[in-house]
Amino acid sequence: MPSKTSNHISHTSQIRVRFTETDPLGIVWHGNYIQYFEDGREAFGREFGISYLDQKAHGYTSPIVKSTCEHKLPLRYGDVARIETTFIDSAAAKMIFRYKIYNPQNQLVCTGETVQVFLNAKGELSLTRPEFFERWKKKMGL
Amino acid sequence: MPSKTSNHISHTSQIRVRFTETDPLGIVWHGNYIQYFEDGREAFGREFGISYLDQKAHGYTSPIVKSTCEHKLPLRYGDVARIETTFIDSAAAKMIFRYKIYNPQNQLVCTGETVQVFLNAKGELSLTRPEFFERWKKKMGL
Amino acid sequence: MPSKTSNHISHTSQIRVRFTETDPLGIVWHGNYIQYFEDGREAFGREFGISYLDQKAHGYTSPIVKSTCEHKLPLRYGDVARIETTFIDSAAAKMIFRYKIYNPQNQLVCTGETVQVFLNAKGELSLTRPEFFERWKKKMGL
Amino acid sequence: MPSKTSNHISHTSQIRVRFTETDPLGIVWHGNYIQYFEDGREAFGREFGISYLDQKAHGYTSPIVKSTCEHKLPLRYGDVARIETTFIDSAAAKMIFRYKIYNPQNQLVCTGETVQVFLNAKGELSLTRPEFFERWKKKMGL
Numbered sequence: 001m002p003s004k005t006s007n008h009i010s011h012t013s014q015i016r017v018r019f020t021e022t023d024p025l026g027i028v029w030h031g032n033y034i035q036y037f038e039d040g041r042e043a044f045g046r047e048f049g050i051s052y053l054d055q056k057a058h059g060y061t062s063p064i065v066k067s068t069c070e071h072k073l074p075l076r077y078g079d080v081a082r083i084e085t086t087f088i089d090s091a092a093a094k095m096i097f098r099y100k101i102y103n104p105q106n107q108l109v110c111t112g113e114t115v116q117v118f119l120n121a122k123g124e125l126s127l128t129r130p131e132f133f134e135r136w137k138k139k140m141g142l
Numbered sequence: 143m144p145s146k147t148s149n150h151i152s153h154t155s156q157i158r159v160r161f162t163e164t165d166p167l168g169i170v171w172h173g174n175y176i177q178y179f180e181d182g183r184e185a186f187g188r189e190f191g192i193s194y195l196d197q198k199a200h201g202y203t204s205p206i207v208k209s210t211c212e213h214k215l216p217l218r219y220g221d222v223a224r225i226e227t228t229f230i231d232s233a234a235a236k237m238i239f240r241y242k243i244y245n246p247q248n249q250l251v252c253t254g255e256t257v258q259v260f261l262n263a264k265g266e267l268s269l270t271r272p273e274f275f276e277r278w279k280k281k282m283g284l
Numbered sequence: 285m286p287s288k289t290s291n292h293i294s295h296t297s298q299i300r301v302r303f304t305e306t307d308p309l310g311i312v313w314h315g316n317y318i319q320y321f322e323d324g325r326e327a328f329g330r331e332f333g334i335s336y337l338d339q340k341a342h343g344y345t346s347p348i349v350k351s352t353c354e355h356k357l358p359l360r361y362g363d364v365a366r367i368e369t370t371f372i373d374s375a376a377a378k379m380i381f382r383y384k385i386y387n388p389q390n391q392l393v394c395t396g397e398t399v400q401v402f403l404n405a406k407g408e409l410s411l412t413r414p415e416f417f418e419r420w421k422k423k424m425g426l
Numbered sequence: 427m428p429s430k431t432s433n434h435i436s437h438t439s440q441i442r443v444r445f446t447e448t449d450p451l452g453i454v455w456h457g458n459y460i461q462y463f464e465d466g467r468e469a470f471g472r473e474f475g476i477s478y479l480d481q482k483a484h485g486y487t488s489p490i491v492k493s494t495c496e497h498k499l500p501l502r503y504g505d506v507a508r509i510e511t512t513f514i515d516s517a518a519a520k521m522i523f524r525y526k527i528y529n530p531q532n533q534l535v536c537t538g539e540t541v542q543v544f545l546n547a548k549g550e551l552s553l554t555r556p557e558f559f560e561r562w563k564k565k566m567g568l
Contacts, residue, residue: 018319018322018323019322019326019336019449019450019455020319020322020449020455020457022449022450023445023446023448023449023450024445024448024449024450024451024452024503025203025205025450026450027205029445029446030176030205030206030209031173031176031177031180031446034172034173034176035173035302035304038173038302038303038304039302042303051362052303052361053361053362061167063167063169063172063213063216064172064213065212065213066210066211066212066213067172067210067211068208068209068210068211069208069209069210070207070208071205071206071207071208074205077336077337077450078335078337160461160464160465161307161308161313161464161468161478162307162313162315162461162464164307164308165303165304165306165307165308166303166306166307166308166309166310166361167308168308171303171304173304177444177446180444180445180446181444184445193504194445194503195503195504219308219478219479220477220479309487309489311489314460314489314490314493315457315460315461315464318456318457318460319457322457345451347451347453347456347497347500348456348497349496349497350494350495350496350497351456351494351495352492352493352494352495353492353493353494354491354492355489355490355491355492358489
């Protein structure tokens, strides 16, 4: 379910809360949302050809340099949650994604953002946008 | 190693990077730093009597409502890292902690912050600071 | 895709290998297969009405008392693996499941077994098969 | 605290149960014991010079090909558990470790075993014991 508005592109995916992702309070441990963000980002990446493996095929990795996460409501064991992952276009040599996670009642449980930079095959920081990323942006109409 | 300056209290603890905490790039997966923050916060809590179990004994839990994490350098398998956990005093019915993680070469690898609110035994949000937390702050000279 | 032969019932489900489930060798860390077994067991449980939440609704939990895991081949990031989960009927007050995990090339990568006992709401071990489990076995033709 | 009797060598280490390692039942999720076994095995390895990094320095890795785990009692959040890790000598090109985990009341909570094979730098299975492993065994008096 992709959708595009001006300078961002969204994709929706689902995760099912695992037993081990919940804590003694019966709710998902807060750190696991970082995993859900990655699940959403990789589902986006597989859909649009910008996943970790796609980047690797071009000789790049894109480590996370910043992440934020705000929690509104808990998720519980067995919940099937919806993740809305949005690529935020920018001029920088970075990838910025925003996330919204909804519970089965369609209530917003969590929002977040991650920022990634590009490292080339030697592990050096890319100060400009890699060619493969430029081509991808053009293909996506950005 | 506690230290206190005006309105904050710091504590230093250590973690050893586990094999499973590293990823195919050979570095700690970014989501695991949220766990390291919790390791630092709980080490602080055990030292100063404000751990999860201390709070629970007073009928409270304190879920994380916001976390941020900024990465400067990677950690690798086998690294023994130092976590500096600082309680930031505030007037709100919240607990704010800041984190600095250093590698064995004493370089800053990661900074972060978490914000927690208080829920009573019924799971209701505490709009004022719980009594046990007030007493704890007084005892700590805050 | 359920299938039943004499005294066992099988179910097939899928998992997609997450980035964080792989280690610096680029393969799934062995401990994560225990999670995959649980994924398979819970998919089986949702299909046939014997999941963790179904058991809990009847006042029971069923902790694992034994697990074994044998590894033949590795799984890698991005692999979509197939889990065949088989309930092995027995006269004991236990649940025994066997697992076979196949890679995308349909090669067997891992086999395993788990044994669970039943605890009632007070946490006491059930020495006989709980009524809900008896009814479930009957319904399943066992 | 090493100890050696005839053909096996033991080492004792400690782990502190993390909040995230416990589940909605308030006890350590069974899959995490595989991690505790690795914690014990790596503590053994650091003590006696046969850790993952030591093996890697000789051009070898040693993936787990089999693991078993039997649970007697649960561990809970905050427990500091003791792991007794024992190397079982054998003529095979394998490393066999047995584990016993004890709770703070010194009760046995879990036993287990892992079997590892050796892969050389090309990822090929070593059918005979690698030289570095032979030297290590001799040094250890095995």
